[in-house]
Amino acid sequence: MDREKIEYHIRGLLEAIGEDPDREGLKETPARVARMMEEVLEGTKYSNHEIAQMFSKTFAEEGSSADEAVVMKDITVFSYCEHHMALMYDMTVNVGYIPHGKVLGLSKIARICDMAAKRLQLQERLGRDIAEIISEAAGTPDVGVKIVGSHSCMTARGIKNVSARTETRTYLGQFKERQELKDMLI
Ligand SMILES: Nc1nc2c(ncn2[C@@H]2O[C@H](COP(=O)(O)OP(=O)(O)OP(=O)(O)O)[C@@H](O)[C@H]2O)c(=O)[nH]1
Numbered sequence: 001m002d003r004e005k006i007e008y009h010i011r012g013l014l015e016a017i018g019e020d021p022d023r024e025g026l027k028e029t030p031a032r033v034a035r036m037m038e039e040v041l042e043g044t045k046y047s048n049h050e051i052a053q054m055f056s057k058t059f060a061e062e063g064s065s066a067d068e069a070v071v072m073k074d075i076t077v078f079s080y081c082e083h084h085m086a087l088m089y090d091m092t093v094n095v096g097y098i099p100h101g102k103v104l105g106l107s108k109i110a111r112i113c114d115m116a117a118k119r120l121q122l123q124e125r126l127g128r129d130i131a132e133i134i135s136e137a138a139g140t141p142d143v144g145v146k147i148v149g150s151h152s153c154m155t156a157r158g159i160k161n162v163s164a165r166t167e168t169r170t171y172l173g174q175f176k177e178r179q180e181l182k183d184m185l186i
């Protein structure tokens with residue numbers, strides 16, 4: 001990510017909206033926004049494959065069978081819609097997978113969701129990204145992801161429907177066929 005270029009353009013943006021980028025309160029804003037973008041869009045720097053490699057700490061769990069799903073619920077993330085660069089907030093992600101001989105470190109599931117969300121996203125694609133990364137990191141074809149979130153491009157502007165929540169589900173492998181696995185993500 002090009003921090004200097006972001007600073008330059010944020011300054012231009014402030015001018016374009018009729019602000020004085022040199023007034024006291026805004027002097028440091030371009031640099032601050034550039035730092036924020038580096039942080040909140042960090043996932044842009046990595047491919048799904050690279051994120052899977054970063055967070056692939058697993059433990060052998062030979063006893064796991066095809067009937068045993070690991071489910072983590074209510075992982076909170078923030079993302080940014082690619083249409084308006086507006087915040088997706090109040091988002092929770094539920095992730096389930098069936099281990100095939102190894103289990104992922106629990107914190108890595110939350111880290112994967114966090115990093116995949118730190119991109120300009122669509123909620124639907126975020127679900128697919130998380131499913132794909134979990135599948136590779138845990139070495140399993142069986143993954144389910146449910147996301148519920150609010151989009152500020154719909155709540156704070158436009159239609160201004162404050163209560164609208166979007167639910168998306170992504171199923172890979174056995175999660176496509178088995179209702180009891182889908183039910184675990186509810
Ligand atoms: N499918 C999907 N759509 C999204 C997501 N985030 C934002 N959108 C939608 O993207 C669409 C962009 O529509 P446009 O008509 O190009 O933009 P707009 O004129 O600002 O639309 P309005 O929001 O209806 O005022 C809107 O309907 C948004 O609600 C997302 O994660 N998934």
Ligand SMILES: [Zn+2]
Pocket residue numbers: 081082083084085086151153154
């Ligand atoms: Zn939007």
